[in-house]
Amino acid sequence: MTWNQLQRICVICDTEDSQPKPVVLEQLLLLVNSPTKRKTTPLHFVALGTNLTLARWLLQHGAEFFQNEDDENPLHWACKYGHLPMIKLFLSHMSLCEIIETDYNNQSPLNWALEYKNHKAAKLLRTTISQKRKTRNKK
Template sequence: MWSKLHMLCAQDKKATAEKIQKFLTQAPQNCLTDRTELGNTALHFAALHRRKRVALILLEKQANPLAENMKGETPVHWCCQNGTPSIVKVLIRGINDLDDVLDKGGNTPLHWAAETGNLPVVQLLLNQGASPIPRNYQWETPSEHCDDEITLQCLADAAASFTF
């Protein structure tokens, strides 16, 4: 069931960060863990809509960037698919091993970023220590999810210099 917080975070640019901040001062703490029918949290929607200020507010209130929906997808996955490096940095802060953040298909955030050719996020994840060659449960690497030539070259260069 969608909560008011879900709706506020899903409305791209319509609900200001200040409005969400005000709502959270009056809402119960557990509203951050409320989930839709598919298991998505408010932070999933802030990540999807690239709402950095909203994500910061939710994280300050202890929202979990690794909360999984029914497909095992986290706000980090959603943000890496279409987000910008600045919001991805906010969401991955404090995550020690990005290769351990897996959806139910075994895809890492790097798989998600590579699939959409999100080069700036691919570069950020690699610089933050993500392995360029993790394999999902289908034994596919991020490169096998990518059609963008520049992103593919970035992944190939990272794989060539990667040491175990």
């Protein structure tokens, strides 16, 4: 496994009470969108936890919702884990196109939320998709 330091931090610091030192993060700014061999980014890893502070830091420093080798974006992973505040944070930073992106099995984040029985996440996704479609149609 050849993960860089920021990717490791995002895996290890998966809860709100496990924060990396700000000085360490500042030294890793250039790695915010760094992919693994499978094109998985730090934002994918942070999606599997509850560390909103780290997720916000990534987003504030330019993290993007790239798809990995299996065409999964970080929202797919967040919908699998089901931490609603993380999903809300992601949705507030994503375009409609990113929210409805499908993976290599043609499954959207909404499909993942339903598969993993994260019903509140599925409801939030449906509402957000509907609102973003209405906003887009008004333009």
